[in-house]
């Protein structure tokens with residue numbers, strides 16, 4: 001499993017002195033950058049790293065990390081500077097291979113994310129916490145030793161913690177492709193259909209002004225089980241009615257790999273492969289099916 005770090009960004013934070021706002025790259029002009037934004041842009045994931053804006057002669061715009069600030073991104077930030085030394089590579093490999101998250105940890109991470117979003121909304125988290133989009137679960141296990149076969153016997157250690165990082169669905173773009181993340185956002189509409197071979201295609205289309213981003217339920221979600229497939233379809237119908245007809249407000253938190261849709265460059269699907277990997281308005285899909293409707297949200301957190 002290769003870890004590729006992108007250098008170009010589409011989103012960043014702008015601190016105007018009183019509050020921090022999200023900025024999309026196409027909504028900044030070169031002149032504005034020089035007079036307003038310069039030195040006031042930082043990483044969207046709350047890292048210390050400063051961000052700069054570039055507009056090429058062909059008008060193409062992008063954000064990137066300020067020179068030498070690459071290491072100021074959090075270690076699991078998509079924009080963290082790539083390790084170049086041997087030990088660094090081993091460290092990354094260890095993180096990727098030895099740290100696997102299980103379903104219970106994912107479920108706990110989704111619940112914690114909602115809790116944190118609520119706290120943040122009520123202003124109970126100070127600014128520096130507020131910026132971090134990380135959800136960290138401690139497995140309770142001791143440090144894992146990296147590179148036992150280190151020739152120099154260096155034995156560098158990395159903490160064996162599960163790091164499930166999260167991203168607001170409205171900020172998803174190609175940077176997050178092929179990454180497993182906790183994604184949170186609002187559902188705009190629900191879509192489902194059957195293929196000729198009666199495969200169910202179910203999507204929760206999320207709010208994103210620039211790309212099409214959807215929660216997708218692959219076959220593994222219902223394990224090819226006809227009964228479970230029917231249950232999923234019924235649940236999608238409940239959601240469709242509640243969201244599109246009853247205009248119920250929703251917050252979805254889910255976990256899965258973000259993949260671009262085949263042949264469609266700017267369409268992204270979050271592959272939710274297990275019922276434990278999704279909560280809508282803090283309800284499991286099974287609870288929604290049993291109750292026949294979504295709980296009404298009495299808060300607004302995104």
Ligand SMILES: [Zn+2]
Pocket residue numbers: 043044045046047049072073074077078079080
């Ligand atoms: Zn960062």
